[in-house]
Amino acid sequence: MKYLVALAAAFLAAVLTASLSPYVKVLGVAPDFVLIFAACWAMVRGQSEAMFVVPMAGLLRDLTTSDPLGLSVLALSPIVVLALLRELRPVESDFLPALVVVAAASLAYSILSMTVLTAVGDDVPWGTALLRLTVPSIVVNPLFAVIVYPPVRWLSPQPRPASFGVGSAVQL
Amino acid sequence: MRTLWWTLAIVGMSLISIVLSEHRTFDPLQNISLTIAAPVENGIRDLANPASDFFQGIFNRGDIVRENERLRREMERLQTQLAAGEDASRRVRELEDALGFQNSHPDDQLVAADVIAQDPSGLKRALAINRGSKDGLDEGMVVLSRDGSLVGTVSLVYDDFAWLRLISDPNSAVNIAVLPEGGKNPAARGIATGDLRSGVTLEMLPTQTEINPGDLVTTSGLGGNYPRALLLGTIKTVEDEPQAPSKRAVLQPAADVSALETVIVVTSFKPARLAAP
Numbered sequence: 001m002k003y004l005v006a007l008a009a010a011f012l013a014a015v016l017t018a019s020l021s022p023y024v025k026v027l028g029v030a031p032d033f034v035l036i037f038a039a040c041w042a043m044v045r046g047q048s049e050a051m052f053v054v055p056m057a058g059l060l061r062d063l064t065t066s067d068p069l070g071l072s073v074l075a076l077s078p079i080v081v082l083a084l085l086r087e088l089r090p091v092e093s094d095f096l097p098a099l100v101v102v103a104a105a106s107l108a109y110s111i112l113s114m115t116v117l118t119a120v121g122d123d124v125p126w127g128t129a130l131l132r133l134t135v136p137s138i139v140v141n142p143l144f145a146v147i148v149y150p151p152v153r154w155l156s157p158q159p160r161p162a163s164f165g166v167g168s169a170v171q172l
Numbered sequence: 173m174r175t176l177w178w179t180l181a182i183v184g185m186s187l188i189s190i191v192l193s194e195h196r197t198f199d200p201l202q203n204i205s206l207t208i209a210a211p212v213e214n215g216i217r218d219l220a221n222p223a224s225d226f227f228q229g230i231f232n233r234g235d236i237v238r239e240n241e242r243l244r245r246e247m248e249r250l251q252t253q254l255a256a257g258e259d260a261s262r263r264v265r266e267l268e269d270a271l272g273f274q275n276s277h278p279d280d281q282l283v284a285a286d287v288i289a290q291d292p293s294g295l296k297r298a299l300a301i302n303r304g305s306k307d308g309l310d311e312g313m314v315v316l317s318r319d320g321s322l323v324g325t326v327s328l329v330y331d332d333f334a335w336l337r338l339i340s341d342p343n344s345a346v347n348i349a350v351l352p353e354g355g356k357n358p359a360a361r362g363i364a365t366g367d368l369r370s371g372v373t374l375e376m377l378p379t380q381t382e383i384n385p386g387d388l389v390t391t392s393g394l395g396g397n398y399p400r401a402l403l404l405g406t407i408k409t410v411e412d413e414p415q416a417p418s419k420r421a422v423l424q425p426a427a428d429v430s431a432l433e434t435v436i437v438v439t440s441f442k443p444a445r446l447a448a449p
Contacts, residue, residue: 011209018289018300019213022430023220030292051178063205064213066291066298066328066335069198070189077182084175117295120194123343124295128368133294 003052005155006041010057013037013148018064027136031144032106034061038076039105040145040152042083043098050083067113068120075112079105098149099142106141110134203304203330210288210302210333217288241428245319248403248426252320255388255403258351281440283307284318287432288333297341297366299324301435304332312443314398316436317427321403322346322391323435325443334437338429339404341366348374348404349392350383350421357382361392364404364423372404372423379419383410389423396444 013033021030038057042050058073065072082101091097110133118124192198285301303309313326315336324344327337337344344366349359360381367373377383387407393400408424 015209015212016216017292018209019216020220021290021292023217029294032292047175055182060205063202064209064289065293066296066300067293068190068193069202070186070193073189074183074186077179077186080178081175113293114295116190120190122296125342125368129295132368137294 002045002049003056006049006053007056007060009037009041009152009155010034010053010060013057014060014064017061026140026143029133029136029140031140032109032137033144033148034058034072035076035079035105035109036102036141036145036148037152039079039082039102040098040149042079043086043094043101044149044152044156047080047083047087050080054079068116071113071116072109074116075109076105078108078112094153095149099145102142102145103138106137107134110137199330203332206288206300206330206333213289214286241431244428248317248319248321251388251406251426252403255351255390256401258388280438281308282316283309283437283439285334285435285437287435290430291335294368296343297324297338297429298327299336299338299432299435301334301336301437302332303437304330304334306331308439309334309437310439312397314402314438314441314443316402316438317429317432318434318436319427320436321405321426322398323425323427323429323432325397326437336435339364339366339425340371340429342368346398346404347392347394348389350374350377350381350407351388351390352382353384353387359392361394362418362421364389370422371429372425374407374421374423375418377419377421379412379416381419383407383412383419383421385409398443399438399441 013036017030017033024030034057038050038054041053041057045053054076055073058076059069061072061076062069079101082104086094086097086101110129114124114126114129118126189198283303285303285307287299288302289300291298291300309326309329311326311329314322315324315326317323322339324336324338324341326334328335339346342365344364346364347361348364349361351359358381360377360383362374362377364372364374374389385407389404389407391398391400391402391404403426405423405425405427408422411420411422
């Protein structure tokens with residue numbers, strides 16, 4: 001059931017991203033709701049679920065864009081690795097780490113997708129794209145994560161026990 | 173260890189998938205996904221339009237935006253007529269002894285299509301439309317705005333849908349002619365290329381020809397991939413550096429390519445890359 005909910009949410013995020021991009025632009029870029037959703041899900045629900053949800057979200061994103069199928073699956077995969085780092089060092093709230101992961105995932109996504117597009121023969125203006133797309137997306141996506149994070153958190157009613165540092169067994 | 177194996181598996185599957193996708197293996201799957209997503213996307217766009225007007229300003233700003241859009245379209249229509257007229261008179265002068273030349277605008281067959289999505293990555297300037305190979309579309313076909321100016325070409329075709337590459341896409345290159353006002357000077361030929369920064373840049377323009385902001389820019393017809401005399405827009409700015417081998421200019425597209433809702437695909441014109449044996 002939880003995966004069905006995740007797939008439905010990822011589909012909605014993919015459709016929102018494709019249809020709203022002409023209307024919602026901040027600093028010249030549109031928010032990537034699929035990336036934001038995948039990163040928030042990974043941070044809230046943990047790496048195990050992210051291993052399934054992140055590739056599915058990437059697949060749904062590719063199916064609604066002109067990118068080759070597999071590009072977003074590959075470019076979103078760093079989110080799962082970033083979620084592992086989060087689990088190695090738990091902190092009280094997922095919110096701020098989620099924003100950091102969204103920003104880092106935006107950078108990784110941009111670089112990986114430009115690499116793939118260059119490899120398949122597209123003309124990618126790296127300098128302009130890094131300056132005008134990558135850098136703004138590192139700022140804009142975390143801004144919109146403030147909207148996406150609460151519903152994802154709401155879908156996960158049982159927060160993990162708070163702890164301080166690696167190996168702490170103290171539950172508050 | 174589990175993460176490592178997962179990463180290797182995902183990277184491997186993604187790369188295989190990308191290669192297969194480049195060979196058009198997943199076209200039916202993408203056609204189905206767009207069939208499912210299109211109604212939802214249309215609904216969201218219908219909702220987003222008024223919301224966008226609202227958030228662009230306060231009070232009656234939406235009316236101003238719509239009025240501006242109407243005037244822009246009217247100007248585009250008039251510029252299209254002007255471009256066609258200027259080009260026609262130029263051609264009469266150039267080709268008056270060539271009695272057998274073919275009209276570059278035969279009775280065109282057109283297919284109107286609604287825009288259903290825009291590529292969100294920002295690396296491309298691409299639109300999805302609700303017409304595909306079943307409607308006679310093929311890759312490379314020319315796409316016009318509803319007022320007749322060139323906006324791009326068909327880049328990917330599925331059964332019921334297609335993706336358009338806009339003239340502002342970095343992979344787009346169109347042979348163009350700049351028509352100086354008054355028609356006294358000869359047309360300057362060049363190439364219009366997409367640019368993420370400025371939209372559309374005109375390159376390889378001859379240094380000896382005078383080019384001014386406001387001059388009309390049309391397709392030149394060279395190369396055979398576009399019909400002749402399709403309006404692209406007007407010259408916005410000119411960069412004329414003394415030592416440069418050619419001039420550069422920035423185009424002001426006639427159509428607002430970022431806000432297209434309906435486009436027209438010319439199915440009767442076969443681009444050279446499609447007509448080649």
